[in-house]
Amino acid sequence: MGIIGGEIGYRMLRAIGGEVGRSVPHAPGPLGDARMIECFGADIFERLRGLTVIDFGCGGGEQAVVCALRGAARVIGIDIQDSALERARALAEREGVADRCTFAKRTDEPADIVLSKDAFEHFEDPGAIIEIMDGLLGPGGRVLASFGPTWLHPHGGHLFSVFPWSHLVFTERSLIRWRADFKHDGATRFSEVAGGLNQITIAEFERIVAAGPMRIAEMDTVPIRGMAWLKHHAVREFGSSLVRCTLVRR
Ligand SMILES: C[S@@+](CC[C@H](N)C(=O)[O-])C[C@H]1O[C@@H](n2cnc3c(N)ncnc32)[C@H](O)[C@@H]1O
Numbered sequence: 001m002g003i004i005g006g007e008i009g010y011r012m013l014r015a016i017g018g019e020v021g022r023s024v025p026h027a028p029g030p031l032g033d034a035r036m037i038e039c040f041g042a043d044i045f046e047r048l049r050g051l052t053v054i055d056f057g058c059g060g061g062e063q064a065v066v067c068a069l070r071g072a073a074r075v076i077g078i079d080i081q082d083s084a085l086e087r088a089r090a091l092a093e094r095e096g097v098a099d100r101c102t103f104a105k106r107t108d109e110p111a112d113i114v115l116s117k118d119a120f121e122h123f124e125d126p127g128a129i130i131e132i133m134d135g136l137l138g139p140g141g142r143v144l145a146s147f148g149p150t151w152l153h154p155h156g157g158h159l160f161s162v163f164p165w166s167h168l169v170f171t172e173r174s175l176i177r178w179r180a181d182f183k184h185d186g187a188t189r190f191s192e193v194a195g196g197l198n199q200i201t202i203a204e205f206e207r208i209v210a211a212g213p214m215r216i217a218e219m220d221t222v223p224i225r226g227m228a229w230l231k232h233h234a235v236r237e238f239g240s241s242l243v244r245c246t247l248v249r250r
Helices: 006-017 032-040 044-048 060-069 082-094 124-138 172-179 202-208
Strands: 050-057 072-078 102-104 112-115 137-147 213-222 240-249
Touching: 006 102, 006 124, 006 172, 032 060, 032 137, 032 240, 044 124, 044 172, 050 060, 050 124, 050 213, 060 102, 060 112, 082 102, 112 124, 112 240, 124 137, 124 213, 137 213, 202 213
Parallel strands: 050 072, 050 112, 072 102, 112 137
Antiparallel strands: 137 240, 213 240
């Protein structure tokens, strides 16, 4: 997709981006309510009270633990990274909710609500994940998903957005080569970086949902701060910091 590649692209990235990844060690997210409310609405803790919740793509477990602290009866955090699951277990232990939280790579346990925060742009196969989520929901259950920035946002490339839209300006090869200077997981494509990065757009997400067993019951986008006009459908791909939606069974 990008246009600047080869040795020139790599050298430019080294000069502009340095080794940004090295300066961002994993830091646990805040354990407060604010981000949960921003992502899932002011009534999120009411909605979870007494229920079984799955947190899909739970990372270090911050949201899962907050759910348990704020009244969920049981929380199952799912992630593909062992290191994230270990951090999540330690956090639940520290916060005194380990008896109500389980962290694993998969589960068969049915849930009332599947939460997913900042993970849909990382799942290698989002359609397959929606099918799994659907299979885990009990009657009347729903998926509450919040994710972004998506691929066409100025920072949609996450680590690869060393400046706005740089992930679209440089070729995948040059971006991956630059990243390999300070990340040594052997990734050769965006999709292979630890935790994944699938380049999803908002329109693609809608198409993927439409092809699966669930439907979008509610959806809105949160524009870049101070730029409410970016909520308009014609420009939402470029200016939505967050996509929030509820999926229900068809
Ligand atoms: C950006 S992190 C978000 C973590 C957490 N939800 C948060 O908001 O702090 C995305 C997470 O999704 C996880 N992930 C990616 N693909 C996954 C999959 N197929 N199944 C479960 N988790 C996955 C990654 O390992 C990563 O921890």
